[in-house]
Amino acid sequence: MTENDTDQSPKTTPTFSELGLDTKILEALTESGYTHPTPIQADAIPEALRGRDVLGIAQTGTGKTASFVLPVIHRLARGRARARMPRSLILAPTRELAAQVSEQFEKYGKNHKLSMALLIGGVSFADQDAKLTRGVDVLIATPGRLLDHHERGKLLLTGLEVMVVDEADRMLDMGFIPDLERIFKLTPFTRQTLFFSATMPPEIQRLTDQFLSAPARIEVAKPATTAKTITQRIARLPSGEDKLKRAALRHLVETAENLKNGIIFCNRKKNVDVIAKSLQEHGFDARPIHGDLPQSFRTETLQMFRDGGLKLLVASDVAARGLDIPDVSHVFNFSVPINADDYVHRIGRTGRAGRLGHAVMLVTPDDGKAFDAVLKVTGLDKIEEHDISALLDDWNGAARPPEKGRNNRRGGPNKKEASSSRPTSNKGRDRRDDRHDDGPADPVVGFGDHTPDFLLKEMS
DNA sequence: AAAAAAG
Known part of the structure; x- marks a missing residue:
């Protein structure tokens, strides 16, 4: 364990059992078929187990979630929660992401008796309250609902042992930084903090300077770059022809090679609804997901999609980042994203874990600037055109x-x-x-x- | 200009 931190050359890959994790966790990992940690797990887990604060700079798809879930379980293995005083808190920017984190706790914590509560909006307070009152070891939350509970006096964060912030840069995008600061201030300074962000803009840097103490800074390379495992294509269309655009989408779906399942991204929630409905009317197996839909529907749809019970997910950018949906064979961009970064996130839903993925985007002359921006962020001179002349x-x-x-x-x-x-x-x-x-x-x-x-x- | 999250 004397290897230095800055070593960029490939080290001999350790196994999970060498990281110092509780045997019950190792058993759960083995049952899930995992033997070797990803780079961020290999670096972050030992630091976290030592009780250090961790600043993890990593994107989705690097195994980031397990790099905090495992040490948190380890730490909570001993001890017991008191009413309304959770022992750990995990903050995530979206409800789906929070739900996903809770699944990982269930998976790797199956051999522990940890109580857990998920505090997200869009669902009733009653169940969440009941759980808090009984006492939870693991509290997973989106900032809004967490503060809501706190304001109602149902929650004390003064007993917190560990706090995790996941996808901090996305929280910044969503205007959650003030909430995040408020939450930090409700917690004891003795807590351990594990903080994750894909990028480190000044606002995030300021936050970590203020609330992390001598963190182990762990930075991992982006997962396999987009170009390597994802075949990217565009299809050019004239502007202002909505019907043609929908027809083109159907065409792309119908002619897609080895289509197993796909996500269709739109820029606007309204468009998500329109496209999902249009596809359904044309006999496609499609359902919409975006932030204005009832949470129960969102959860159900996502679960169906994961289980293979749904072939096409028509989505806003709520699904662009963070969500772990294994095995998506195709991404269809119905619209060129307004923020070029979102393009990378969107197509990153496919071609994961070394599998091959396909991404096609409909481009009109109106998208000129946005498309140029996409080329810029991807570092591509051009994206090959998919022939839709027929x-x-x-x-x-x-x-x-x-x-x-x-x-x-x-x-x-x-x-x-x-x-x-x-x-x-x-x-x-x-x-x-x-x-x-x-x-x-x-x-x-x-x-x-x-x-x-x-x-x-x-x-x- | 969009979406997300507390209603």
């Missing part, structure tokens, strides 16, 4: 003003139309039927049915 041809064929095909209704059967590789939709034909019943009997001179692709592409 779809665009179809679409243009159906929507374009009538051509010679229609004359044939009077002029008799037309071989060319019958053999057209570009079938026009019924909808398109009906529209035209009312208008040009008296069109010229002679074939139109010009491109006719065979508009060259380059002309159709001018639109985008």
